[in-house]
Amino acid sequence: xxxxxxxxxxxxxxxxxxxxxxxxxxxxxxxxxxxxxxxxxxxxxxxxxxxxxxxxxxxxxxxxxxxxxxxxxxxxxxxxxxxxxxxxxxxxxxxxxxxxxxxxxxxxxxxxxxxxxxxxxxxxxxxxxxxxxxxxxxxxxxxxxxxxxxxxxxxxxxxxxxxxxxxxxxxxxxxxxxxxxxxxxxxxxxxxxxxxxxxxxxxxxxxxxxxxxxxxxxxxxxxxxxxxxxxxxxxxxxxxxxxxxxxxxxxxxxxxxxxxxxxxxxxxxxxxxxxxxxxxxxxxxxxxxxxxxxxxxxxxxxxxxxxxxxxxxxxxxxxxxxxxxxxxxxxxxxxxxxxxx
Amino acid sequence: xxxxxxxxxxxxxxxxxxxxxxxxxxxxxxxxxxxxxxxxxxxxxxxxxxxxxxxxxxxxxxxxxxxxxxxxxxxxxxxxxxxxxxxxxxxxxxxxxxxxxxxxxxxxxxxxxxxxxxxxxxxxxxxxxxxxxxxxxxxxxxxxxxxxxxxxxxxxxxxxxxxxxxxxxxxxxxxxxxxxxxxxxxxxxxxxxxxxxxxxxxxxxxxxxxxxxxxxxxxxxxxxxxxxxxxxxxxxxxxxxxxxxxxxxxxxxxxxxxxxxxxxxxxxxxxxxxxxxxxxxxxxxxxxxxxxxxxxxxxxxxxxxxxxxxxxxxxxxxxxxxxxxxxxxxxxxxxxxxxxx
DNA sequence: TTGAAAGCGCTAACAT
DNA sequence: ATGTTAGCGCTTTCAA
Numbered sequence: 001x002x003x004x005x006x007x008x009x010x011x012x013x014x015x016x017x018x019x020x021x022x023x024x025x026x027x028x029x030x031x032x033x034x035x036x037x038x039x040x041x042x043x044x045x046x047x048x049x050x051x052x053x054x055x056x057x058x059x060x061x062x063x064x065x066x067x068x069x070x071x072x073x074x075x076x077x078x079x080x081x082x083x084x085x086x087x088x089x090x091x092x093x094x095x096x097x098x099x100x101x102x103x104x105x106x107x108x109x110x111x112x113x114x115x116x117x118x119x120x121x122x123x124x125x126x127x128x129x130x131x132x133x134x135x136x137x138x139x140x141x142x143x144x145x146x147x148x149x150x151x152x153x154x155x156x157x158x159x160x161x162x163x164x165x166x167x168x169x170x171x172x173x174x175x176x177x178x179x180x181x182x183x184x185x186x187x188x189x190x191x192x193x194x195x196x197x198x199x200x201x202x203x204x205x206x207x208x209x210x211x212x213x214x215x216x217x218x219x220x221x222x223x224x225x226x227x228x229x230x231x232x233x234x235x236x237x238x239x240x241x242x243x244x245x246x247x248x249x250x251x252x253x254x255x256x257x258x259x260x261x262x263x264x265x266x267x268x269x270x271x272x273x274x275x276x277x278x279x280x281x282x283x284x285x286x287x288x289x290x291x292x293x294x295x296x297x298x299x300x301x302x303x304x305x306x307x308x309x310x311x312x313x314x315x316x317x318x319x320x321x322x323x324x325x326x327x328x329x330x331x332x333x334x335x336x337x338x339x340x341x
Numbered sequence: 342x343x344x345x346x347x348x349x350x351x352x353x354x355x356x357x358x359x360x361x362x363x364x365x366x367x368x369x370x371x372x373x374x375x376x377x378x379x380x381x382x383x384x385x386x387x388x389x390x391x392x393x394x395x396x397x398x399x400x401x402x403x404x405x406x407x408x409x410x411x412x413x414x415x416x417x418x419x420x421x422x423x424x425x426x427x428x429x430x431x432x433x434x435x436x437x438x439x440x441x442x443x444x445x446x447x448x449x450x451x452x453x454x455x456x457x458x459x460x461x462x463x464x465x466x467x468x469x470x471x472x473x474x475x476x477x478x479x480x481x482x483x484x485x486x487x488x489x490x491x492x493x494x495x496x497x498x499x500x501x502x503x504x505x506x507x508x509x510x511x512x513x514x515x516x517x518x519x520x521x522x523x524x525x526x527x528x529x530x531x532x533x534x535x536x537x538x539x540x541x542x543x544x545x546x547x548x549x550x551x552x553x554x555x556x557x558x559x560x561x562x563x564x565x566x567x568x569x570x571x572x573x574x575x576x577x578x579x580x581x582x583x584x585x586x587x588x589x590x591x592x593x594x595x596x597x598x599x600x601x602x603x604x605x606x607x608x609x610x611x612x613x614x615x616x617x618x619x620x621x622x623x624x625x626x627x628x629x630x631x632x633x634x635x636x637x638x639x640x641x642x643x644x645x646x647x648x649x650x651x652x653x654x655x656x657x658x659x660x661x662x663x664x665x666x667x668x669x670x671x672x673x674x675x676x677x678x679x680x681x682x
Numbered sequence: 683t684t685g686a687a688a689g690c691g692c693t694a695a696c697a698t
Numbered sequence: 699a700t701g702t703t704a705g706c707g708c709t710t711t712c713a714a
Binding site: 014015016017018021028029030033052054055056057058059 | 683684685686687689690691692
């Protein structure tokens with residue numbers, strides 16, 4: 001038998017209004033009655049009907065706040081596409097998405113942005129943000145206040161967030177190493193690592209797992225140098241040029257963050273399109289480099305799905321459809337070569 | 342301003358009941374009135390509200406019929422998983438899924454199965470079926486009767502279906518070839534092709550594009566033999582054994598259909614785990630072969646998403662959310678090696 | 683603190 | 699051939 005507000009009300013011997021107040025913690029109900037109703041709801045396995053809710057309250061939509069550091073980072077273009085897909089799809093079920101875009105990874109900027117979303121009245125938040133103690137504490141405070149928090153693209157350690165939606169950076173690094181191990185025709189790899197930032201957990205994991213995987217794959221290699229681009233193409237280009245001039249025996253460049261276009265420019269400038277260049281994410285400019293054969297393969301992480309599912313999860317959480325400790329949504333680690341771009 | 346049945350009724354100067362009858366072609370309306378309302382609906386861009394519909398008619402759910410040749414073919418396990426996910430997700434929006442499973446690719450069996458679904462009252466059909474004239478004609482007849490037809494996993498040429506949900510077999514074949522081209526450390530590939538059936542369009546496309554891609558990749562190769570397994574592991578094993586014994590210089594096996602486990606068994610039996618074995622789809626047994634290093638990589642096609650999106654498309658079509666000629670849903674062509682299985 | 687009632691958009695049964 | 703009405707599950711007044 002279907003469990004509805006009406007059937008709960010009958011079972012508890014109260015009115016539907018009272019049940020509704022209890023279910024939404026809107027107060028003004030005698031504590032013992034509230035408890036009875038809550039117990040009943042759990043016992044019967046009450047799950048709100050989305051259609052009923054959407055229809056009744058379509059003028060007060062679920063507000064979902066989203067924070068992404070997308071300014072100046074084309075990676076998030078696809079994430080935004082996914083966000084918009086979900087936004088349109090769930091519009092008639094009563095959601096409203098507020099998007100806050102920031103530049104870079106400054107904690108204070110991010111905290112301010114989250115605060116902005118909270119003040120806008122969002123009860124669910126999808127956050128692509130930094131892994132720092134301050135942010136962790138803020139997130140946990142919000143969780144305690146029953147905000148629905150989804151972490152997007154980058155997890156934040158030690159948080160009570162509902163779930164993480166994004167890629168498995170370890171697996172991505174290992175996959176890169178695994179691919180290289182298959183090209184065992186080069187007897188010795190002298191590798192230059194161009195990372196985005198040593199402060200980014202994901203980038204470090206990509207490096208760590210990459211090395212590990214090369215060792216397991218019995219690849220002869222040496223990390224000649226590791227340079228930081230701060231996700232800037234210009235810096236990436238300069239650093240790559242410098243490193244390759246300094247040591248022309250380098251025959252592999254591993255790019256873990258943004259700045260891929262800069263690395264490509266350096267390789268073209270030096271005429272070093274022979275070496276094994278590997279990178280992440282299929283930005284337009286990166287795809288061009290693969291097409292041209294300068295980058296041999298890239299590893300991608302389904303950014304569109306990340307944006308889409310973050311919003312979807314947030315909606316489902318607000319609509320009470322999610323069983324409490326809900327699984328992370330880990331996107332696939334996808335190898336792209338010229339043929340399947 | 343929001344366009345509803347009510348606002349349409351007011352604009353047309355009729356009652357909501359009449360508008361509803363027109364919108365659902367339920368007859369009993371003067372033709373000129375019907376025309377006027379239909380024109381109005383188009384002009385105003387009326388899109389039915391899913392929540393309203395779900396609520397009003399949840400005792401008469403949208404019936405979606407699904408046909409898959411899953412008996413004896415583990416590939417469809419994941420497709421079924423996706424179907425069930427969608428089924429549960431959309432249950433409270435009023436869908437009912439009727440699943441018809443058949444064995445093999447006999448046209449008559451398939452026609453009978455489709456007919457069964459139609460007689461069960463399904464107004465939308467997701468079909469994984471054969472590409473034959475008889476089936477094409479039947480599908481087109483149904484399309485004319487305003488059935489919503491989604492073709493799943495295998496397209497049927499020359500049909501007026503709403504859309505195709507599945508993989509791009511050409512791209513998959515080309516990707517296999519592209520991968521091989523990257524392993525250019527073997528100077529000459531002598532290739533044995535183990536195909537499922539020459540009657541399967543997808544398998545043929547995988548072969549065709551594979552060859553093409555090898556040529557473009559300037560790979561030295563020769564197709565030594567092409568054998569058929571009829572998607573049976575036993576036949577695949579026998580044929581592989583026979584071919585490898587006959588010509589031990591074969592150093593690459595390309596498996597386009599089911600029967601992967603059989604091929605693996607043959608390679609193990611002959612101690613030929615050195616050669617380059619390539620296959621499709623990540624069945625459990627196939628993954629084991631990759632883990633063991635016997636198959637070097639596989640190409641997969643996201644079967645879960647195929648099942649999920651077929652049902653989703655069918656629902657959206659029935660709910661009038663789909664703009665008429667709707668795009669195909671092509672799943673990604675995914676390369677899996679040991680590290681990202 | 684609680685109940686009663688109206689209404690969201692749509693459909694189906696019934697009435698005219 | 700067309701209009702009227704009730705009700706799906708839920709939220710939100712307003713009244714008690």
